[in-house]
Amino acid sequence: MSNNPFFTVDKISKSFGGLQALKELSFHVNKGEIYSVIGPNGAGKSTLFNCINGIYKPDTGSVKIQGQEITGLRPDQVAAHKISRTFQNIELFSNMTTMDNILLGRHMHMKTGVFSASAMLWKNSFSAKDETEHRRKVDEIIDFLDLQASRNKLVSQLPYGIQKIAELGRALATEPELLLLDEPAAGLTNEEREDLIFWIRDIRDELGITIILIEHNIQMVSEISDRIIAINFGKKLVEGTVQEVTNNPDVVRAYLGAD
Amino acid sequence: MDMKRHHYEDVQFLHGWANKFWFAVFVVLVIAAPYMFPAQLFLISLIGVNIIIALGLNILTGNTGQISLGHAGFVAIGAYTTVVLMQSWMIPFPAALIAGGILAMLFGVILALPALRLEGPYLAIATLAFGIAIKIILGNIPGLGGHNGISVIGMDLGFTMITSEVGIYYVIAGIALVMGIAARNIVKSRVGRAFQAIRDSDIAASAAGINLAGYKTMSFMISAFYAGIAGGLWAVLLGYINPNMFEFVVSIEYFAMVVVGGLGFVAGSVMGAAAVTYLRVNSDNLNSVPVIGWLLDLMSIDLTVQTGVTWVITGIVLILVVVLEPLGLYGIWLRIKIYWRTWPF
Numbered sequence: 001m002s003n004n005p006f007f008t009v010d011k012i013s014k015s016f017g018g019l020q021a022l023k024e025l026s027f028h029v030n031k032g033e034i035y036s037v038i039g040p041n042g043a044g045k046s047t048l049f050n051c052i053n054g055i056y057k058p059d060t061g062s063v064k065i066q067g068q069e070i071t072g073l074r075p076d077q078v079a080a081h082k083i084s085r086t087f088q089n090i091e092l093f094s095n096m097t098t099m100d101n102i103l104l105g106r107h108m109h110m111k112t113g114v115f116s117a118s119a120m121l122w123k124n125s126f127s128a129k130d131e132t133e134h135r136r137k138v139d140e141i142i143d144f145l146d147l148q149a150s151r152n153k154l155v156s157q158l159p160y161g162i163q164k165i166a167e168l169g170r171a172l173a174t175e176p177e178l179l180l181l182d183e184p185a186a187g188l189t190n191e192e193r194e195d196l197i198f199w200i201r202d203i204r205d206e207l208g209i210t211i212i213l214i215e216h217n218i219q220m221v222s223e224i225s226d227r228i229i230a231i232n233f234g235k236k237l238v239e240g241t242v243q244e245v246t247n248n249p250d251v252v253r254a255y256l257g258a259d
Numbered sequence: 260m261d262m263k264r265h266h267y268e269d270v271q272f273l274h275g276w277a278n279k280f281w282f283a284v285f286v287v288l289v290i291a292a293p294y295m296f297p298a299q300l301f302l303i304s305l306i307g308v309n310i311i312i313a314l315g316l317n318i319l320t321g322n323t324g325q326i327s328l329g330h331a332g333f334v335a336i337g338a339y340t341t342v343v344l345m346q347s348w349m350i351p352f353p354a355a356l357i358a359g360g361i362l363a364m365l366f367g368v369i370l371a372l373p374a375l376r377l378e379g380p381y382l383a384i385a386t387l388a389f390g391i392a393i394k395i396i397l398g399n400i401p402g403l404g405g406h407n408g409i410s411v412i413g414m415d416l417g418f419t420m421i422t423s424e425v426g427i428y429y430v431i432a433g434i435a436l437v438m439g440i441a442a443r444n445i446v447k448s449r450v451g452r453a454f455q456a457i458r459d460s461d462i463a464a465s466a467a468g469i470n471l472a473g474y475k476t477m478s479f480m481i482s483a484f485y486a487g488i489a490g491g492l493w494a495v496l497l498g499y500i501n502p503n504m505f506e507f508v509v510s511i512e513y514f515a516m517v518v519v520g521g522l523g524f525v526a527g528s529v530m531g532a533a534a535v536t537y538l539r540v541n542s543d544n545l546n547s548v549p550v551i552g553w554l555l556d557l558m559s560i561d562l563t564v565q566t567g568v569t570w571v572i573t574g575i576v577l578i579l580v581v582v583l584e585p586l587g588l589y590g591i592w593l594r595i596k597i598y599w600r601t602w603p604f
């Protein structure tokens with residue numbers, strides 16, 4: 001089929017013991033869209049990301065990117081399908097620098113193995129060239145996200161907002177086609193949020209990366225989303241344009257109920 | 260913003276004149292050691308062997324975050340393989356040594372299997388059991404000399420035999436140097452970065468495309484290979500092997516080396532192995548050891564005749580390191596370096 005959607009989630013369910021976190025949730029995302037997922041705390045948003053990215057295996061249902069089945073794959077296999085993500089509770093490599101964190105995102109594109117690594121003794125050795133080439137790429141990302149001042153600092157010493165950006169940098173470094181952002185603006189100052197909105201747009205417009213965004217801040221979601229899905233208790237409440245979703249009485253109620 | 264960045268210099272081995280100078284000094288010391296400290300040649304050789312073990316263990320524990328309290332098992336496999344191949348099969352030492360390393364590495368795969376499912380204390384217990392099992396099995400395989408072990412004479416290179424203490428020292432030192440540089444380069448590049456990523460956040464590492472099972476297994480293999488090679492060298496250095504050399508406390512001692520030296524730092528492996536080995540060899544004469552001896556004298560404690568007291572000392576040192584300086588001797592050295600850099604201001 002030629003007009004397959006870029007990315008589809010089809011009736012996925014996930015339970016934890018008695019608790020059903022996702023109930024037959026379905027949606028699709030078109031190439032180049034910024035698609036937002038909203039819903040109150042505990043609605044199942046992060047669980048959705050974990051099911052897509054392979055940290056959890058959905059009990060039933062299917063996830064496909066560009067027609068390829070990725071349901072139940074390991075996270076590294078999902079990453080190889082060009083899906084990258086950030087985490088709600090920052091998951092950086094705390095004892096590594098910003099440079100090394102983002103460089104780790106280049107892992108799949110680098111080729112150095114144990115033997116070539118051991119022989120990293122001169123400038124033109126295979127592993128030294130591999131390192132320098134990809135460090136150059138990382139510096140492009142560092143420049144793009146204004147992380148120059150943090151480049152050689154341990155990420156654990158960076159302020160919270162910068163850590164979130166560094167994590168975004170690492171996700172970008174994998175060169176994804178689909179980027180999953182789990183509450184990237186949570187805990188940011190207004191100024192940092194403005195920068196982030198700008199970057200998210202740029203990531204889509206300049207790099208052509210499709211984005212699924214989990215976000216609580218309705219204003220931000222309205223500002224940048226092409227379409228929105230609202231979920232509650234693991235089920236789809238409504239899906240549609242910003243207008244359709246934010247004016248939906250169920251959404252308004254769920255949000256007011258949760259806050 | 261057009262900042263000039265030297266990407267190669269970020270990873271270059273011995274970047275800058277100061278590093279080159281100090282490394283040259285170190286190499287000269289290694290070469291001159293047999294003439295500077297002829298009476299301590301055995302100790303220095305043993306330190307070389309243990310540095311190799313610590314380098315490998317540090318990659319596993321310090322960099323990948325996987326504990327092993329059974330490394331004496333890998334050392335034993337390397338030692339027995341090398342000796343049996345040399346003595347019974349007449350295989351030249353270099354081939355026998357490498358075979359020992361490779362067999363230990365294959366056992367590393369076996370130990371990695373449970374490690375993929377276990378964490379923290381459970382992994383510690385599994386590895387501990389592995390180390391003990393290897394020791395018992397080796398003591399009971401017919402033809403391996405039981406509890407009396409096997410004796411070894413020198414390194415048969417095929418065309419010549421190295422039997423002198425100095426010759427054996429240089430072989431150990433050369434191999435330790437090469438394996439040290441290799442460890443440093445592994446840690447600094449893609450593979451080592453993957454190990455550290457697994458240590459710091461395995462879910463983020465796998466989300467970035469790292470196969471957790473594959474890399475954990477690889478780390479066990481590298482670590483076991485180092486231990487196996489060291490085992491073969493240790494056997495030749497001692498001139499014999501027997502199962503008691505691979506007692507489980509020996510594994511704990513290896514673990515202490517990397518913790519005392521500095522988890523995750525290649526230089527830490529070197530420092531930790533040197534310090535712990537020195538203490539161990541001087542264990543029946545602790546009152547003559549610098550610092551500790553002075554402290555003992557101060558408290559008028561005479562440990563000259565006590566046995567097993569190194570374990571107590573090792574334990575105390577371990578606790579002190581974990582509490583006071585988690586980066587170990589390497590961390591202390593870094594502080595000194597920073598102190599002198601800013602001196603006299």
Ligand SMILES: Nc1ncnc2c1ncn2[C@@H]1O[C@H](COP(=O)(O)OP(=O)(O)OP(=O)(O)O)[C@@H](O)[C@H]1O
Nearest residue numbers: 016019021039040041042043044045046047048088
């Ligand atoms: N590993 C787990 N084990 C047990 N329950 C879990 C697990 N992960 C999520 N849950 C439960 O699943 C439900 C959905 O959680 P999830 O984290 O997906 O919510 P969320 O929509 O991301 O909420 P928030 O806005 O607070 O981040 C919650 O009730 C949560 O407690």
Ligand SMILES: [Mg+2]
Nearest residue numbers: 045046047088
């Ligand atoms: Mg969440």
